[in-house]
Amino acid sequence: MQPGYIQAVEQNVLSRRIDKAGKWASNCCLCPRNCRVNRMEGELGFCRTGALAPVASYNLHFGEEDPLVGERGSGTVFFGHCNLGCVFCQNYDISDNQSRHQEVYPNQLGFIFMELQKKGAHNINLVTPSHVVLSILQGLKEAAGQGLNIPLVYNTSSYDEVHTLKLLDGIVDIYLADSKFFHPEPAKKYADAQDYPEKARMAIMEMHRQVGPLKTDEKGIARKGLMIRHLVMPDNLAGSKEWLEFFADNLSRDTFINIMGQYRPAGYAHMYPELTGRVSGDRVMELKQKARDLGLVNLDERESGFFKLIY
Numbered sequence: 001m002q003p004g005y006i007q008a009v010e011q012n013v014l015s016r017r018i019d020k021a022g023k024w025a026s027n028c029c030l031c032p033r034n035c036r037v038n039r040m041e042g043e044l045g046f047c048r049t050g051a052l053a054p055v056a057s058y059n060l061h062f063g064e065e066d067p068l069v070g071e072r073g074s075g076t077v078f079f080g081h082c083n084l085g086c087v088f089c090q091n092y093d094i095s096d097n098q099s100r101h102q103e104v105y106p107n108q109l110g111f112i113f114m115e116l117q118k119k120g121a122h123n124i125n126l127v128t129p130s131h132v133v134l135s136i137l138q139g140l141k142e143a144a145g146q147g148l149n150i151p152l153v154y155n156t157s158s159y160d161e162v163h164t165l166k167l168l169d170g171i172v173d174i175y176l177a178d179s180k181f182f183h184p185e186p187a188k189k190y191a192d193a194q195d196y197p198e199k200a201r202m203a204i205m206e207m208h209r210q211v212g213p214l215k216t217d218e219k220g221i222a223r224k225g226l227m228i229r230h231l232v233m234p235d236n237l238a239g240s241k242e243w244l245e246f247f248a249d250n251l252s253r254d255t256f257i258n259i260m261g262q263y264r265p266a267g268y269a270h271m272y273p274e275l276t277g278r279v280s281g282d283r284v285m286e287l288k289q290k291a292r293d294l295g296l297v298n299l300d301e302r303e304s305g306f307f308k309l310i311y
Contacts, residue, residue, distance in 0.1 A: 001223050001224060003150065003173050004171050005152060009141070014137060014144070017168075018134070018138055021164075025134050026040045030161065031130050031161055032159055033045060047083045048098070053079055053104055053135035058077045058078065058115075061125065065176075068222055068227075072120040074125040075121025077127060078127045078128070080094055080101030081096075081101075081128075081131060083131040087272065088263075088269040088272075090262075092268070094128075104135075104139075109138070109139025110139045110146065110148075112139070113143040117148055122221050124153065125153040127155045128156070129156060130164075133168070151174055152174070154176065158203045159200060162206045165207065174214075174223075175210070175225075178200075178229050179200060181196050181200075181237070189272075190237070190275070208252070208255070212226065213255050213298070226255055228258065232261055232263060232287060233263055237275075244257075244287065247296060261281060
């Protein structure tokens with residue numbers, strides 16, 4: 001199974017997608033913020049990102065889900081800034097839109113992709129990519145011409161526009177999608193994104209349409225498909241049961257789902273007393289059983305639910 005972007009390059013699809021993304025970035029509507037700034041001329045919207053992608057770090061990462069990590073690691077590229085901006089973000093020093101990171105040109109991003117492949121990465125894992133889709137497409141074109149041939153992972157908050165995701169159809173191989181807030185009130189309060197629930201549900205269904213459920217090779221390494229993460233939050237602020245019901249009703253029952261108990265107060269969570277609590281292991285186990293009762297059969301069964309952040 002060849003990565004999707006190889007066919008895209010052969011069909012000259014990638015160049016046309018880059019042109020369209022560039023036009024949208026000139027009156028930015030790439031994500032649901034719809035800031036309508038001209039990023040190509042240096043105007044900055046919510047994500048405080050212009051024409052070039054800010055890169056915080058890149059390396060082999062061994063703290064992701066097993067199908068992504070394998071024996072050699074996932075080739076993660078951590079992009080700086082974010083179009084969502086959760087107040088409790090565990091990577092807030094990277095995602096905070098006031099932080100500063102090295103801005104890279106497309107040829108430099110392509111070089112990063114190739115370096116990760118040379119190090120043995122099983123995939124290129126694009127972390128927080130929604131605001132830098134144009135740069136990703138440009139960098140991918142550079143790298144594909146140099147022999148990039150491992151799957152592309154779009155590791156997203158799911159605050160994505162469907163029309164932008166359609167630019168990635170046949171290019172992204174694996175979608176690794178968060179499911180954060182099911183209801184608009186907490187989405188507004190903790191991420192200033194009242195429309196997150198609607199946009200995320202539509203985005204996840206589009207991702208599923210493009211790639212279907214997870215497919216792995218003979219060694220269990222992800223090659224294509226949708227993987228979902230759900231971070232359980234204190235006081236059911238994420239709407240966990242509602243998300244599980246949504247998955248059961250709208251996605252394949254064998255969709256890979258990681259119900260995560262790793263929540264910890266971070267970022268600006270200290271400003272919200274309700275965000276300073278923890279999530280019990282019993283709560284996570286209860287939700288996993290709920291998922292099974294709904295017929296969701298492909299759960300990440302690691303006991304801890306924790307990831308080691310390496311960047």
